[in-house]
Amino acid sequence: MITTEMLTGQSTEHLIDLCGNHRLQPAAAKAFLELQAAAERAGFNLQPASTFRDFARQQMIWNEKFTGIRQVMDAQSQPINISCLDAGQRCIAILRWSAMPGASRHHWGTDLDIYDPDLLPEGQKLLLEPWEYLENGYFNHLTQWLTANMNRYGFYRPFLHDRGGVAAEPWHLSYYPLAQEAERQLTPQTLLACWENQEIEGYRWLSQHLDSIFERYITNIDGVSS
Ligand SMILES: [Zn+2]
Numbered sequence: 001m002i003t004t005e006m007l008t009g010q011s012t013e014h015l016i017d018l019c020g021n022h023r024l025q026p027a028a029a030k031a032f033l034e035l036q037a038a039a040e041r042a043g044f045n046l047q048p049a050s051t052f053r054d055f056a057r058q059q060m061i062w063n064e065k066f067t068g069i070r071q072v073m074d075a076q077s078q079p080i081n082i083s084c085l086d087a088g089q090r091c092i093a094i095l096r097w098s099a100m101p102g103a104s105r106h107h108w109g110t111d112l113d114i115y116d117p118d119l120l121p122e123g124q125k126l127l128l129e130p131w132e133y134l135e136n137g138y139f140n141h142l143t144q145w146l147t148a149n150m151n152r153y154g155f156y157r158p159f160l161h162d163r164g165g166v167a168a169e170p171w172h173l174s175y176y177p178l179a180q181e182a183e184r185q186l187t188p189q190t191l192l193a194c195w196e197n198q199e200i201e202g203y204r205w206l207s208q209h210l211d212s213i214f215e216r217y218i219t220n221i222d223g224v225s226s
Pocket of ligand 1: 106112113169172
């Protein structure tokens, strides 16, 4: 059981260091290191690209996307001109690829984005776009190996298919034994409480539509029924 502060990215007390500048909960870190060792035996250099992210960082990403400072992408990873959209349309566009501040699975210390630096072509920057991980992408073999092996170590992909809500994120892995607890704890009420006295762009629209946002973007994802 983690506290509300841990659940919403406002505490780091539940985390330990992983692979240098990354952080996860101890059990998730241990499981990831075992997965990483197994991947190495299979010829992969499995590395975290992003692990824990705090509330302030998610808030900055959200607010910068809402105000057009940071690029917002559509389902085909093409940039959207957000200045033409009203508040609700902006929120929906951002939610395809980014969670609301306080509602990111990266707050929990159970979830991480992965890649293999050795498979990246020379000079190619990691984009975290689906094509990199799917057929003909340079991480395709890693994706297939993870699909066949990660469950044994407690990992699954919560964002596997695009259902019109959250986009498919084949790079995003979740440590199920701890993540399922966090999923149960996160509610619209928890989120509203953590937004008090915080500057959240689109707050009025978000707070009026929070139940349906949870339904569409948070509780209705792969492998999770509630
Ligand atoms: Zn992720």
